[in-house]
Amino acid sequence: MELDEFEIPKTHPRYWSLVIREKLVRGFRKGIVVPQGLIAHGRGECFDYLIGERTQEPALEAIRAAAAALLLAERPVISVNGNVAALVPKEVVELSRLVNAKIEVNLFYRSKEREYLIAELLKSYGASEVLGVGEDASAVIPELMSERRRVSPRGILIADTVLIPLEDGDRAEALKKMGKFIIAIDLNPLSRTARVADITIVDNIVRAMPKLIEEVRNLKKCPREHLKSILQNYDNDAVLRKMLQIIVRNLEELARRGVTISLPK
Amino acid sequence: MELDEFEIPKTHPRYWSLVIREKLVRGFRKGIVVPQGLIAHGRGECFDYLIGERTQEPALEAIRAAAAALLLAERPVISVNGNVAALVPKEVVELSRLVNAKIEVNLFYRSKEREYLIAELLKSYGASEVLGVGEDASAVIPELMSERRRVSPRGILIADTVLIPLEDGDRAEALKKMGKFIIAIDLNPLSRTARVADITIVDNIVRAMPKLIEEVRNLKKCPREHLKSILQNYDNDAVLRKMLQIIVRNLEELARRGVTISLPK
Numbered sequence: 001m002e003l004d005e006f007e008i009p010k011t012h013p014r015y016w017s018l019v020i021r022e023k024l025v026r027g028f029r030k031g032i033v034v035p036q037g038l039i040a041h042g043r044g045e046c047f048d049y050l051i052g053e054r055t056q057e058p059a060l061e062a063i064r065a066a067a068a069a070l071l072l073a074e075r076p077v078i079s080v081n082g083n084v085a086a087l088v089p090k091e092v093v094e095l096s097r098l099v100n101a102k103i104e105v106n107l108f109y110r111s112k113e114r115e116y117l118i119a120e121l122l123k124s125y126g127a128s129e130v131l132g133v134g135e136d137a138s139a140v141i142p143e144l145m146s147e148r149r150r151v152s153p154r155g156i157l158i159a160d161t162v163l164i165p166l167e168d169g170d171r172a173e174a175l176k177k178m179g180k181f182i183i184a185i186d187l188n189p190l191s192r193t194a195r196v197a198d199i200t201i202v203d204n205i206v207r208a209m210p211k212l213i214e215e216v217r218n219l220k221k222c223p224r225e226h227l228k229s230i231l232q233n234y235d236n237d238a239v240l241r242k243m244l245q246i247i248v249r250n251l252e253e254l255a256r257r258g259v260t261i262s263l264p265k
Numbered sequence: 266m267e268l269d270e271f272e273i274p275k276t277h278p279r280y281w282s283l284v285i286r287e288k289l290v291r292g293f294r295k296g297i298v299v300p301q302g303l304i305a306h307g308r309g310e311c312f313d314y315l316i317g318e319r320t321q322e323p324a325l326e327a328i329r330a331a332a333a334a335l336l337l338a339e340r341p342v343i344s345v346n347g348n349v350a351a352l353v354p355k356e357v358v359e360l361s362r363l364v365n366a367k368i369e370v371n372l373f374y375r376s377k378e379r380e381y382l383i384a385e386l387l388k389s390y391g392a393s394e395v396l397g398v399g400e401d402a403s404a405v406i407p408e409l410m411s412e413r414r415r416v417s418p419r420g421i422l423i424a425d426t427v428l429i430p431l432e433d434g435d436r437a438e439a440l441k442k443m444g445k446f447i448i449a450i451d452l453n454p455l456s457r458t459a460r461v462a463d464i465t466i467v468d469n470i471v472r473a474m475p476k477l478i479e480e481v482r483n484l485k486k487c488p489r490e491h492l493k494s495i496l497q498n499y500d501n502d503a504v505l506r507k508m509l510q511i512i513v514r515n516l517e518e519l520a521r522r523g524v525t526i527s528l529p530k
Binding site: 024251 | 286289290293300301303304305306307308309310311312453455506509510512513516517519520
């Protein structure tokens, strides 16, 4: 992520936010991201601002539990949509290798072309196999209508644990009803996805994924009993509550100090 | 805004939000809205959710003061960007007629083609003249760099009062330094635009514009002295503080009740 690459001055007060946005706009121009994905990203920016644009302590707790859950899983799958592919393709591939997870393309607005583009992008970062593309998405999630219910019979259908970054609430609920253990990455601690997940990482995906990878590396050599105890002691409701408290406190603090929330246009 | 027009069921719990989004995506496909405008809209959706998706009392206060200010102005201008044109073209034209305001296209990402498209759209809704298009944007706002500083010598340059819906913070500050009386419509009560404006309507533009038009009609026959007293008694800082309190209260309430903030994907 170089200065020249995005032509954004590194001194800009909102440098990172602008770089992330630029990545998404580029993904959009390549046909990987849909217009609705840009709108969803804007919403994320707002929540990111409210949580202070850094990985908060409760998010670190969730990341630790997520790392343990992925390492304990028998058949973990990482679900990838357009925004995820545009923002963290390298990290998705790296994580999938570390925990032996399958990668599955999972689009809210499904099109064969976009599936292939995303698969190609992930393969260019070293993914050996990408599920959920074309004919592979031949199984269906019960409860869901339309193309959104299509999943791979070798991936999400038989997975025990699914990492769903930036996922839709309907789909998250349907996966839960199928009995999956769900790890969400979602900036809105009050979203349905955040509430239905077993572990919710309330953080920006561009910060959370590298930290999740780091935590997996840390825990990889631990005995399974230790990983299980991390999961047993994890309380997702408490984590969500704490994240919400952080947002409320940030707003109160900003209001008290008369500070401006300056978001780039 | 019919059911058939957008193919969204009127029973959908987030019907209005989806309709607004669809208008923007259509504006985007027509070349009126830029990708960055979609991201900015997503951010707005988040703040709209936090203010409760309705026009709150402090916003009504601001709308009343804005109506008075526009009626008192000698040379009012309504500044229009891509998102404004996509969302409230009819209302922009109607308001400009009621208060004798000029309409000026003012793009953060300026292109001649987009200027013309927006002017044509506004003319299709009955605008007799649209400034800031092509050669007309020949004057510059001091302090600002690049194409973003271009304004019309017959519009914003000589205006006393400028209505800036959904405006960038840099530009809002520059206009203020030029001595303009600024009325902003902005869903983020902590933005630089919100803080630098003389009157800040913290509300969704699709709700605020019809209410502003209604208020102008109500006040149109009042004596100037009455309008002046409305303005003198208006306290923008207090309004911003109250809006922020509403956001904090909403978040606390949502957290307490365990309610989900369910935003459409």
